[in-house]
Structure formats: structure tokens, C-alpha cells
Amino acid sequence: MSFDVMKSLRTGLIGSVFLAASSFATLAQETLKIGGLGPLSGGGTSWGLAAQRGMDLAISDLNAAGGITAGGKTYKLELVFYDDLYSAQGGKAAAERLVHQDKIKYIVGPVGSPPALAAISVTNPAKVIALTNGYAPGVLKNDAPDPYNFRLYNTNLEFGPPIIKWIRENLKDVKKIALLAPNDAVGQAVAKPLAEDYKKEGFEVILDFFERGTKEFTPLILRMMAQKVDAFEFDGNSPGDAGLMLKQIRQAGFRGKVFQIGGPAVDEIIEIAGPASEGFMTYDFVDWDMPKAKALREAYQAKYGKGIISPFMPAFYHGVYLMAEAIKRADSIETDKVRTAMEKIDGFDIGIYGPVKWIGKETYGVNRQLMMQYFFSEVKGGKIVKIKKFTP
């Protein structure tokens, strides 16, 4: 990582005062800036870092392949990534800067509903395309009649019901499920609809929220066990917390099933829970066996070390590719045209997810929800093994 002080000073200090100069500079060069947003402070830092790195790798790959061509010009891509503080105000400020000062037209992020919703209120009126995340339905169901934002990957509204159906058919002894979720944005957005989906399939569900940051889940687990649950489910949790819960559930002597529909960061869960992760079942969407995914993993590890890879990394990598594809297809960098091209993308496949498409008309009123293949997997012998594949 290099911190070019002069450069930052220019973009920061002088840039904010003598803004006109910077906007001329953008036009003069054949570069196309891609904006990125994600939390780089507080508890969500890991998501933001993964997002930043995924985008960084995608842009390097695209530039290495010659950049992207549109309207007869070839553009080198450049990443401008800001911290959204994982809050509404932070999301708005970062988006204002990307949109109005850096004059960026294409943004991937933010992660999380409050910053995403705030960012959209800046990007949509400015006709800036944003591939956001955030599980709240409002991210897509917003008041803009003709929005420019899309959601970058599946939410439990899409993948929940099919997996639950599969569980009912295949895990016959599970009748009563304990659902533990943090009271943060993800947990609160995800857990309630998920509980409804379970109930619709005839399961009994006990739902409990805990204060984000809790590490000792044993009291909650004991409470659930005393109510004779057959299975634990913890979608909506960060992978670290999910791993801890898994460990503590096993240590508390629970022998039943533990699974989660959502939160596809299995590697980190296995790392934390260790042997306790055996038999854990989870939703998953990255197929690391695919050749392109394998290459991405190697590139990541070469650049950022052999740490655990968050699923946000490939998601944001993919987001940049989606954006590039839409620009190529539109053969223009005009956002109206690119948006139309984006809407028409169907079956696009860069070799990480298999073919993807836009859905969501009936749930959100707009076809702006990305849908890709996903799996239900199980940890066997310390490795993740796919037991059921779902295709869009």
C-alpha cells in the first residue's frame, strides 16, 4: 500500500478549494474513475476492506486486459474508494464527494442499508449508477421512480424460501429452530423475514436478538436449549460471531443441527469454530472450484496475504466487471445508456458465479436484484462440501 502524501493533499485540500481544476483534469485524461464505498472504520471494517480489495483487483485485471472501450475511446479504470462509516451520514457524505467533486458516474457500494439508502438519495438524482448492498428491501423499493441503483447480490428474500423448502424435505427431524441475530442493520433486516419464511414451511421458530459486539452467546444458547430446539440458525451474523456461536453451541452440549441461510463466509466460520464446525450447514454462493475463482483467490493471496477471504471480495470484484460489461455493451459512458444496457444483462458469466441475471419485479417492483447460483453446503472433515446447488 502506498500513501502518496502529495497526491492526497491535492485531492483533499486543494481539490476541495480549487475544485474546478480537478474537474478539468478528469476530462483531459482517458481514465474512467470508478467509485467504491464501504465501511473502513468500526465493526464493519472487514467488509469495507474486502470490498476495496475486490474492486482493486478487478480494476487491475481489466486494465491489464487493455481497459474498456466505449464510444471509440479506450479508458483506463481508476478506483476512488471512500469510507462510509457504516452510517447514513457517512454514506451521504462519501457519496456527495464521489458524485459532486470527483464527478464519478459509476459506484459500487456501499455495504449495509443505512449508508446505502443515504448514498442512493445522492446518486439517483445525479443519475449515477450505483451497485449497492444492504439487505433492507428499501434499498430497491425506494421513492425514485426511475432509479439508477441495482443490488449486487442475492438476499434471503430470494434464496431463503427454496433452501427452507429443501431443509423441510431433507432434514426431517428439525421442527423447532432457534434463530439468533445481532440487533444491527443486517440482523434486523434479515432475521424477521427469514423467521416468517420458516413459519410458512411449518417450522416453529424462536427468534432472539442480541447487542452487536456480544461475544459470549452461551446464555442465549442455554436459553434456547432449555426450550428444546432441534436446530440453531444464525443468518445475519458476521462470520466471526457465527463461528463463535457454533463453538459455544457445541461446547454447551448441543448435538442437533446448526445451519444458516445467508452469511456465506464459511472459511472464517471454520477458522473460528475449529472442530466444532463439523456438520455445520450453510448457504454459499462462491464456487472456488471454478477456474476464474481459483485465479482470483491466488491473485488476492499474492497481494494481500493468505488471510481469510470475505465473500464481499468476489462480490465487489464481480460488481466492477458488471459495470464494465454494461459500459461496453452501451458503447458509451453516458449513464442513461449504460443503465439500459445494465438492465438487459442476462446470463453474464465471468467464471466466479456462473451466469447471473436481474430479477425482483414482483418483490421490489423493479428488476434490479442480481440473482446468481447458490449452494447449500456442509462442513465435512474441515472442508466445505456442496450438498445442493440452486440455479437462478
Place this chain on the structure above:
Amino acid sequence: MTAPLLKIEQLSKRFGGLQAVADLSYEVTEREILGIIGPNGAGKTTAVNLVSGVIEPSSGRVFLDGRDVTGQKPHVLVESGLVRTFQATTVFGGSTVRENLRRGAFRLLYPGFLATLFDTPKAREARARTAAHVDEVMHWLGLERFGEHVASSLPYGIQKVLGMGIGLAARPRIILLDEPVAGLSAEETDHVRDTIRLVRERGIAVVVIDHNMRFITDLCDRVLVMAQGRELAQGAPKDVLANPAVIEAYLGKRYAKAQR
């Protein structure tokens, strides 16, 4: 004989297991100077705190001018004409002498929140009136030449006088002085004693706590001796000093002899 200005009845205070003040009773009439003596920890300051409303008594009553004022807050008592000074934090160290006295004269000065916010004529008039009053107090206590000095830069003796001045600026009818001459030399002590006599001449009653026997006996009409929260003796100075219980528990034989 006039009704007592201040009347204390059976005042008691417990802090947890400690009986700080027990069954204390005394009266102060107009223009009277009452002295309270006793070793540190005897409950003298607690007794002043109870009377001036800084802490609430566990039991007992305080009457000011025949009105029951037990448990009233200090600022309310100031309105009724009772002020007190402190042993340690006697002055606002960071402010000038004039500002210190203005603060003491708060009740004359403050015209109400909205009036001060909009600086109404009433507020301006109060300000002018107070300025004159502050000048008068400074003149009276001999503080004129220190008017614009920051209080903490003044010699200790002057600070002590200023502390008294803050209390007097409120135009009290009775003033409670907590150790006004502690740490002063004999010369300075005499100056304070004379000032307190002047205070009395203005019709203000005084309750004064101190250790300095000479100061107390010189000044006071009556003396109350406290030990372990209780009254040991009360009466005219020379009677109290001759009281065997006081000699035994407080003065010591040698000291008593030397006094005579």
C-alpha cells in the same frame, strides 16, 4: 428583648455510622456575635452547612426570623438574608476582586432570565445599582485598590477579607463565617476582628467559627464550644473558658491558666 433572628433547635446529622452533629441548639439575636469553637472534626463546619442549607439535617429545625427554613437551599436562604463563607474555597480565584463582589451581589443584580437576555432597562438599572453597591463594599472593606486584581494573586489575608466581602455583598441580615482568621497573623487577625465589629454595627448578626481563642474571646458576645458533634458549653466567653469540662476536653490546664 427582641425575638431571635436565628434559632436552631435540636439539630442533628448522621453520615452513615458517624454522628457528625447531635442535638445542637442555639439562638442568635440581631446585632449579636456568636462564636463557635472546638477541634477539627467536632462538627462546627457541619453545623454551619446544616444551617446554611448546604446539607440537609437528619432531624431538628432551623428558624430564621421565626420562620421555619429547615432544609431550604442556600440560594433561597440568601434571599431571606442569611449568607455564609467557606473555610477553603473562599473566593473565585480566577476573577477580579470586583467580579467576585458582583457575584456575591447576585441577588441584587439578576433581573430574570429574559430581562438579562434582552438587556431590558430593568436589567440595566440593576446593573448600575449593583456597581454602586460593589464600590461601597470595596470601600468599606478597604479593597478599592485591589478592584481589578485577580483574586488568586492577592495575599492570603486580603483573600480572606474578600471572602467575607462576597458574603456581605449580598446584603445579609446574618452572616456565618467559617474560620475567617485561620492562617492569619495576629495583625491580620486584628484587622478582620475590627471589620467584623463594623459589620455588626451595620446591624448584621454574625456567627463565627474559629480556633483562635483570643480572636473569639475578644469578639464574641457568646461562645458555643463543640466536641464530637455536641455542645460542650455555651455562654459568655469568660464563663465558658472557666468551665471545667471545656478545660478538660479542649483547652488543657496549662492553656487555661495562660489565658487568665
Place this chain on the structure above:
Amino acid sequence: MPKLSVEGLKVTYGPIVGTEGVGFTIDEGETVALIGSNGAGKSSTLKAILGMVTYEGRVTYGGEDLKGLKPSKVMRKGIGFSPEGRRVFPQLSVLDNLRVGGISRPQAELPERIERIYGYFPRLKERHSQAAGSLSGGEQQMLAIGRALMSKPSLIMLDEPSLGLAPVIVERIGEVLTEIQKTEGLSVLLAEQNATWALSLSKRAVILDLGRIRMTGDAEKLLDDPEVRRAYLGI
């Protein structure tokens, strides 16, 4: 050679002068009183000797210059100190307070030292396990003096030991002090406002006013001096 010698001492706190031009000596086994009202410069002088404040001038103890030494080092040279307002450690037991006083001495010595101090102040022995904060003012003063004696000093400095005590207690402390000084062969620097008492206990005295020396001389002579009688004894 004097035990302690102070020359041309000047202590300032920002713009405020604590003492200026103060100088005196204390001989082996001698009691010297430092008399003055609050703000006269007594505490500033003691603090300077102890190294608690920076100063101009020169302080030597047994011929050794004390400038630049921290209080913990100064007291290791053999100076015991009982601070103004006693300042015992209120939540420590009487015994622990004494042990703090002896912290610079070999541990093996302490039991004997402690017994000796209990000998001077039997009340402390009765209350050895009690928290020091629960003692009466007089007992706390005894503890503070006892604590200062724990380090086997050859000079002790007492800052206002009579403050806020009943005359009967002050008298008692004076007696014990005289006894201790005799048995231990101590030099004593006694900073006091209570001039009558301080002069009765000491051989020589320095009278301070507004940070400067106003008078100095034999205690007996000063007791008879008309100016002293008027300004400090109030007679």
C-alpha cells in the same frame, strides 16, 4: 557545620512569588521554628527543601547540595516530613501508613521501628489495624509524625502540626515532640502559625512575612520582642 543550610532561596509559581531571599541553618539536634501566617512562605520553603518545587538558591544537607533531587531521594538522605493537614493515607491501616514511611528502609528493620513509634504514641498501637481516615485529628497528627520517623531521619520537618487541633491536644503533641527529639537526637524544622507554641518548643526561630524573612533569632528573645508580641503573639 550545620545539618541543614538554606541560602538565598527563591520559589516562584508563575507570576506569584512564594519566597524570596530566605536563608537559615539548623544544627545537629536543634529545633528551629519557621513562623508565619498562610502565604508567608513556610510551605514553599519546606517544599523547596524536599525538592517538590524548583527554586533558585542553595539547599545543602550534611554538606550535600540537594538541588535537582526528587522528594523520594531527598528523604532517603535522612529528612522526614510530616505534611500540612497531616495527609495520612486515609484508607490504609495505621500500620500500613507507618510501613509506607519506612519504605526506603530494609524491611527487617521495620518491626523494631514500628514498636518504637508505638512507644511514643500508644494510641496508634491500640488502633493499628484501623483505617487512618477514621482516626481523630490529633491521632492523625501523631500518625503523620510517626510515619515521618519511620525512615530513621536525622532531621524532621513538620508543617503546621497544630493546625485545627484542640489546645489540649497541641500541648500533648508538643510534649511528645520534645521527648522524641531528645531520644532520637533529631534536628527539627517546625513550620507553624501558632507562634507561642512554636517558640516554646524551639531554640531558634525564623519569622517569615510575604515570602521574606522578617526576623530571626533566639526563640526566647523573640518571645520578648515587642514587635513579635504584637504581630504574632497578639499580646
Place this chain on the structure above:
Amino acid sequence: MTQATKITGGVLAAVVLVVWPWLTDDRFLHHVGVLIMLTAIGASSLHLIIRTGHVSLCHAAFMAFGAYGSVLTVMSLGLPFPVGLLVGTGAAALLAATIGPIVLRLTGKYFVLITFLFGEVVRMAIVENVALTGGSNGIFNVPPPHPIFLDTKAYYYLALAFAAFAVGLCARILGSEFGRAMNAIRDGERLAECSGVPVIRFKVIVFIIACALAGMQGSLMAHYNKVLSPENFSGIISLNLVVMNVIGGMSSLWGALIGAVFMVMLPELLRGYVNIQHIIFGAILFATMAFMPGGIIQAARHVKAMLSAKPDAPAPPLARTGAAE
């Protein structure tokens, strides 16, 4: 400074504040302008509390009351924005009037602690009360005060007007006899009380006014951001307001304003170095507190004093948390 230069300076500053948005069409700069104006309301109102010797760590909780009160009034009851603003401000004032008499009896560090905990409880209550507040996901699609204020430049003038009102009110209070009584309270609470100042009542009045202003800021902020989430009312936000006062200097209202400008600009200056922004910020906090505890104002006075070669006045004491030990 003479009276004339003061007036000239004031007029000049007012002109600059009104005119500068027309010199640029960078909406981002207008956005920063809005943030500075709104933040100045919070910082200067907190300064008012600090001047009574209390460092409050729950100012954001009152912003939250203002924000949610206003947004719910507008969105759930369908009432116009001015009503929402009044309701939000009033809700914050009411809360302050309720807890003020209890918490203001505590001083120094105890006040810091209790307000910190109270702020956390308010945040937790917002998070848990999903039905009313939307929980952690908050409330979105908050309407602007009026469609005209969808334009950031227009919102800037709205924010400027309210900031001028808030800062003016704070300055007026501090300059009045009431403000002098506040100084007396800060310098010696017991002595002030025994000089006839109704200490608790005055502190409660200050607290209510300051918290009402905080509520006003919360309301304006919510209708500007269009999204409301509890993260924006956490302890960190309250702490940031304290930091503004400290970095600027707690001895005068100017300190709070300088601090507000500094703290809004700083993240923007550091935005380029996303990965080390917090490290730099941390270093600034440390260095300020270690070597410049009087803040920028005090440092400026030192420089001025050195230039004019006059001995400078001793630094005024910090809030009573530190001094009266």
C-alpha cells in the same frame, strides 16, 4: 481589538458566509458547508453546557430525539416540516427537563459517566424499538423540509439561518448576567450557590436550551440526510462534539466553532488516505491533548502573546473534571 474592527470583521464574515456558495457550483462544497453549519449548532450548544463545568457525553441522544421526533411527526402524522422541527426540538427539551434535574446534581467525572451511559441507553432503545424507529436500519425516504431544499445550496442557507440563530443565542447567553452566573457556577459551585445563585435551576435551564438546540440540529440533519439511523446518534458522535470543543478550546465559544469547522473538514482532508485516516486522527487527538490542552484558541493566544512579547495570562482551568481533584 477595537469596537470598529470587531464590527467590520463581523460584517465581513457575514458577507463571506452568505456569498461564497455562489462562487462555486461544486455541490460537494455546499454539502460541506451544510455540515459545518449544522455541526456548529451541536458544538456551540454543547459549549454552553461545558461552560457550567459539565462535559456531557449524551448530546447525540438529544439530537436523536429531535431527529426521530421531527421525522415521525412529518412521516407518520403527515404534518409539515416546521411542526416536525418544533416537535423534535420540544421533545429534546422535554427530555432535558426530565433528566436534567437528576443528572446535573452530579459533577465532574460522574457527570461524564452518567451521560455516557444515558446516551448508550437512548441508542439501545432506538435500536430495540424497531416498530417505531426502524431499528438499526432506520427510517429512509425522509422528505426535505420543502422541495426547494433538495438543492444543497438552498439547504445551506436554511442551515446558515439556524446556525446563526443557535450560535447567536449561545453568545448572547454567555455575554449576559446569566452567563456571568454560569461562570461563577463553573468556578465554584458551592460558593455560587451560597452567593444566591440557584445553581441547579440555572444548570437545568442551560441544559434544556442546549439540548433543545441539539434536537434542532438532529431534525435539520435528518431531513437533510433523508435517512435516519441510530449509528448517527451513538456515543462516538457525542464524543466528537466534545472533541470539537476541546480541540478548538473550551474557554470560549469561538473554540467550539473552530473545532466544528476543523472536525468537519478533517475527514474530508483525510479522505484520500482511507486506510490511515484514523491513525492520523488519533495522533492529532493525542498531540493536542498532550501538548496543547487549551486547544487551538489557547495556542493562538500563546502565539499572539509571544509576538507582542507580553506575558500571557495563566490558562483558564479546564472543565471541572480535571481541575477540582
Place this chain on the structure above:
Amino acid sequence: MLDFLSRLEILLNPTVLGQVIVNGISLSAIYILVALGFTLLFGIMRVVNFAHGEFAMLGAFAFYHLTKDLNWPWMIALPAGVIGVAAASLVLEWLVFRWFYQRMFESMIGLLGLNMMLIYGGVLLWDTHERNIPAASQEVLMLGDIIIPIDRLIVVVIALAALTAFYLFIRHTRAGLAMRAAAQDVETAETQGVDTRHIYKVAFFVAILLAALAGSLWGQIYAVSPHLGERPLMMAFIVVILGGMGSIPGAALGGALLGFTESIVGTAFGAAASAFLSFGVVIVLLVFRPWGILGTPEN
């Protein structure tokens, strides 16, 4: 009311009760370890160490690297890591902390700055994902119906041993006596022969030692990441308010109260109830007894 009682019934189940107690003890022990150091720094140097949790984080990472990268057995890695972190932190004492001694208000904000520097320095160095220190033992102990994970038991034993050692150190050594004296009146302690500069260093070392140990144990039973310190700091802060700022027995009592509240109330009524109850109780306590359960009021 009926609902209330039926919820409490959970605790009558022996399996649950046993775990509730073991959890209560292990939570309490860790909270106490963090809180002791925090209260020690406050009591002696009047420093509110808002970076205290980050020393727990450093301790956890040291333990992690020693066990995972160097493959040291945990019985050696734990003390080595903890002492190493405490010793290395003396550099920070010299660079940062000494500026804030006896300056409470400045220390709060200044050390908050250090806190941010350490967290985000940690993010640069170690990335943000959570790591696992291999459990000392995967076994569980069965006592009738009661199930106790062995690694929890080990944590409890180590923590209790550390607390005992600390108690003995404070009560029966010269340095301990000097610390207790300095905590009450630094100036006087100095005049009685306590070298305060030295005692500050010792106190700092001990405080960081305890924090690093707490962090290592925390990392052992939970997980390790640069954000590890936030929760222990928050808890230590509440524990210390509860027990009384600067009071050592207060920290022990506060830690035990909070640990057991979390364990018992969390089990019977859920996590939110437990959090509200802890905060509510501490607020009420502050109103009526601001100096804490075992603290002493300041005049």
C-alpha cells in the same frame, strides 16, 4: 409476573445452572482482569485509559502468533506473550502515557486518540478478519448433568491464579504498598520515600500485564481481531464505575456482579434485557452513589 417466574425456571435446570455459573465465573474473571488494570491506572496516575482494551488486543495477537506461527505450547506462549506485550508497552508509557499523568480530562481524549491509532494500526498489520487461537482442550467435563468445557475451566483457573497473585502483590510487597499509598495521595507518598516515577512504571507494567492476559484469555475462548479490545474496554469501564473508580476491591466486586448479571439475566431474559439492566442499574447507582459501591466520595 407468571412469565417472569417461568423464565427464571430455566435456571433450575441443573445443566443450565452449572453452565450459568461457569460462564458467570469466566466472564467475571476476564472483566475483573481488564478492570483491575484500568482502575489501577486511574487510581494512581489519574489516567482514564481509553486505550486499555487495545492492550488486551495486543496480548491476544502475541498469544496468537506464538502459538500458531511459532508453535509454542500455550503454557509457555501465554506468559511469554503477556510479559512481552507489557514490556514493549513501556515504550508507549514513555512516548504517550507520561504526558497524561495526573491530568484526567486530557488523558481521556488523548488516549482515545491512542486507542484509534492502535486499532487501525492493527487493521493495517493484521487485517480485520477474526482469528482463532487453538483451544487448549476440546474436551468437556461432565459432572452429572453439568457440562463444563475444559478450556473454559483452564481460563477460569488462570484468571483466578492471576487475580490471587495480584492480590498478594498489592497486599504483601513493598511495591504493592507503595502503589496503594500513591493511589491515595501521590504527593505525600513521594515525600515519604515512594519514587513515584518508578511506581508509575511498575503500575503501568502490571496494568498492561493484566490487560494483555485478559486479552489472551479472551482470544482463547472467543476470537482475535484488531477490534477485540472494544468490548472488554466497555465492560471494564462499566465495572469500574460500578465498583468505584480507583477502587481495587470495587473492580473485583463490579466484575463479578456484571459477569453474573450477564450470565444469569442473559440466560433467563435474553441479551437485550441483560444490557438494559446492567446500564440501568449503573445509572441509578451513579445518581445515588456516584462514587460506586466500594469507592469513596471525593470532596
